[in-house]
Amino acid sequence: MLKNKDSNHLLSLLSFTVRTDPRDVARVESKTFICTEEKRESVPQTKEGIKGKLGQWMSVTEMNERLAEQFPGCMKGRTMYMMCFSMGPVGSPVSKIGIQVTDFAYVVCCMRIMTRMGSHVLKVLGDGDFVKCLHSVGVPNTESELQCAWPCNPEKTVIAHFPHDREIKSFGSGYGGNSLLGKKCFALRIASTIGRDEGWLAEHMLIMGLTSPTGEKRYITGAFPSACGKTNLAMITPTLPGWKVECVGDDIAWMWFDEEGQLRAINPESGFFGVAPGSSYLTNPIAMKTFQKDTVFTNTAETSDGDFWWEGLDLPEGVSITSWRGEKDWKPGNSKAAHPNSRFCAPSDHCPIMDKDWENPKGVPISAILFGGRRPEGVPLVYESFNWNHGVFVASSLSSEATAAAEHKGKVVMRDPFAMRPFFGYNFGKYMEHWLNMQKPGRKMPKIFHVNWFRVDEDEKFLWPGFGENGRVLEWVLKRCKNEDVADVSPIGYIPKADAINVEGLSKPPEMDKLFNIPKDYWLEECKSLHQFYDEQLGEDLPTAVLDELNALEERLKAA
Ligand code: GTP
Ligand code: SPV
Ligand code: MN
Numbered sequence: 001m002l003k004n005k006d007s008n009h010l011l012s013l014l015s016f017t018v019r020t021d022p023r024d025v026a027r028v029e030s031k032t033f034i035c036t037e038e039k040r041e042s043v044p045q046t047k048e049g050i051k052g053k054l055g056q057w058m059s060v061t062e063m064n065e066r067l068a069e070q071f072p073g074c075m076k077g078r079t080m081y082m083m084c085f086s087m088g089p090v091g092s093p094v095s096k097i098g099i100q101v102t103d104f105a106y107v108v109c110c111m112r113i114m115t116r117m118g119s120h121v122l123k124v125l126g127d128g129d130f131v132k133c134l135h136s137v138g139v140p141n142t143e144s145e146l147q148c149a150w151p152c153n154p155e156k157t158v159i160a161h162f163p164h165d166r167e168i169k170s171f172g173s174g175y176g177g178n179s180l181l182g183k184k185c186f187a188l189r190i191a192s193t194i195g196r197d198e199g200w201l202a203e204h205m206l207i208m209g210l211t212s213p214t215g216e217k218r219y220i221t222g223a224f225p226s227a228c229g230k231t232n233l234a235m236i237t238p239t240l241p242g243w244k245v246e247c248v249g250d251d252i253a254w255m256w257f258d259e260e261g262q263l264r265a266i267n268p269e270s271g272f273f274g275v276a277p278g279s280s281y282l283t284n285p286i287a288m289k290t291f292q293k294d295t296v297f298t299n300t301a302e303t304s305d306g307d308f309w310w311e312g313l314d315l316p317e318g319v320s321i322t323s324w325r326g327e328k329d330w331k332p333g334n335s336k337a338a339h340p341n342s343r344f345c346a347p348s349d350h351c352p353i354m355d356k357d358w359e360n361p362k363g364v365p366i367s368a369i370l371f372g373g374r375r376p377e378g379v380p381l382v383y384e385s386f387n388w389n390h391g392v393f394v395a396s397s398l399s400s401e402a403t404a405a406a407e408h409k410g411k412v413v414m415r416d417p418f419a420m421r422p423f424f425g426y427n428f429g430k431y432m433e434h435w436l437n438m439q440k441p442g443r444k445m446p447k448i449f450h451v452n453w454f455r456v457d458e459d460e461k462f463l464w465p466g467f468g469e470n471g472r473v474l475e476w477v478l479k480r481c482k483n484e485d486v487a488d489v490s491p492i493g494y495i496p497k498a499d500a501i502n503v504e505g506l507s508k509p510p511e512m513d514k515l516f517n518i519p520k521d522y523w524l525e526e527c528k529s530l531h532q533f534y535d536e537q538l539g540e541d542l543p544t545a546v547l548d549e550l551n552a553l554e555e556r557l558k559a560a
Contacts, residue, residue, distance in 0.1 A: 037060055039059075075136050076141065083115075176273055203255060205249075208222070276310045291346040380495060382473050480494070
């Protein structure tokens with residue numbers, strides 16, 4: 001248990017650190033399934049002999065058989081908790097209600113932070129529809145297991161989604177996205193299928209407000225794969241003088257076009273389940289202020305005077321550190337004190353820069369959408385798509401180095417289209433069609449950009465300082481939203497004119513030529529790899545408009 005840092009706050013609770021079983025530290029994509037009668041509804045048609053990478057399907061019958069074997073008796077001896085929660089402001093027409101049953105108190109604490117929960121939600125629900133969520137750690141609480149602080153059942157873990165029944169059943173894991181069912185399971189996988197049917201979008205995106213020194217305010221969203229910078233961007237402290245950032249959400253956005261043709265977004269969550277390592281007063285002071293109280297820390301290290309600790313924070317003097325594995329007197333060396341996917345779970349209303357409209361049921365108007373990933377080579381700091389369809393193509397081509405947020409090993413660059421690869425609730429080809437169909441006469445289509453904070457030099461050092469300095473890129477993005485003449489045409493999209501990115505005041509001038517270099521060979525190779533990806537992973541499910549964009553890119557590159 002961590003000490004309370006704000007004893008003046010009467011209702012303030014303590015914060016807690018929780019250490020998981022070392023086998024249960026992240027989402028498990030290999031054990032996550034979408035269950036429908038028809039396979040093709042859930043996943044695209046892959047080439048013969050090729051394993052699908054865009055979600056996993058299991059038939060409803062087969063999954064039900066499996067669950068019928070695993071669930072009976074699995075909660076024996078545990079306390080059953082039932083939570084009625086709202087994704088989105090309680091009572092708002094865009095919000096959706098869920099009821100989760102769980103046998104794990106940790107899940108209740110985190111869901112209490114991440115969602116709006118309680119009897120007031122049950123009242124609003126009345127006899128209405130809700131998403132049914134069932135979760136168990138998957139091991140009965142027998143005498144011999146009473147000492148086990150983090151019960152789990154990794155061999156039998158399964159996270160099953162039934163979009164037609166709007167049901168989620170999760171067995172065997174207590175970790176984040178596997179067990180806080182309002183989050184990825186409901187607000188992305190189930191919600192994306194509801195959005196498909198009702199004409200809106202559920203996306204893995206941050207939402208932020210940006211005010212320029214002249215007082216002009218715009219909102220943008222950003223989709224980056226897990227552990228690739230959404231929380232950090234949503235909370236940045238811009239270094240450019242006079243700029244102000246306000247946070248609406250850091251992980252999930254529900255978006256729709258209103259009657260005026262304006263894209264609007266809400267954050268369905270009410271808390272942050274953010275990556276702890278790397279967070280510091282230097283990189284993300286706003287997050288630091290957000291999780292000083294009422295926070296559940298998972299797999300961070302703990303100091304002997306009752307504080308949290310992880311890599312990226314100063315090593316405090318005169319105290320010892322207990323690592324996430326429980327090693328007392330941990331010393332820097334080979335092992336990490338905090339697990340790379342250790343997280344803070346803190347309430348949104350503790351964030352000092354929440355936007356005044358963050359709970360507005362009408363949402364906030366969106367001017368631009370960013371896509372990005374960890375691309376060590378070849379991909380410039382920022383580029384803008386030529387139009388909506390081109391933007392959909394750019395999003396479909398998203399790739400990123402694997403991170404600790406799921407079970408993938410090493411730093412291999414993987415395709416993660418729309419930053420949604422682990423979260424599609426239905427066939428990704430149909431999902432792209434849904435995006436293409438968003439464009440209709442009378443609608444103001446937001447501009448789509450690709451950003452990459454993670455390009456490295458020959459010594460593998462980041463070429464761009466990132467964090468608060470990313471505001472310099474956002475300034476250019478907003479200029480483009482006003483159609484200012486600050487871009488040149490390149491084969492891959494619009495890129496900033498020389499000197500259009502303000503680098504004044506940076507202690508070390510960035511190597512802009514390296515940051516914006518577009519190596520022809522690299523990009524031709526990228527086109528080849530995309531052809532293969534589409535061919536193997538999507539087949540006939542690939543919308544023609546997306547293939548047309550790839551062919552057009554290849555032609556532009558060859559002509560350059
Ligand atoms: P999920 O919660 O998993 O969806 O992740 P997220 O996209 O919110 O990622 P987050 O902002 O937590 O960032 C993950 C890691 O990337 C942290 O360790 C950050 O310190 C690091 N990071 C974020 N922004 C930047 C940046 O601009 N530059 C660099 N070099 N690292 C960054
Ligand atoms: C992610 O992995 O994208 C997260 C954390 O935001 S989890 O809730 O575990 O999915
Ligand atoms: Mn996420």
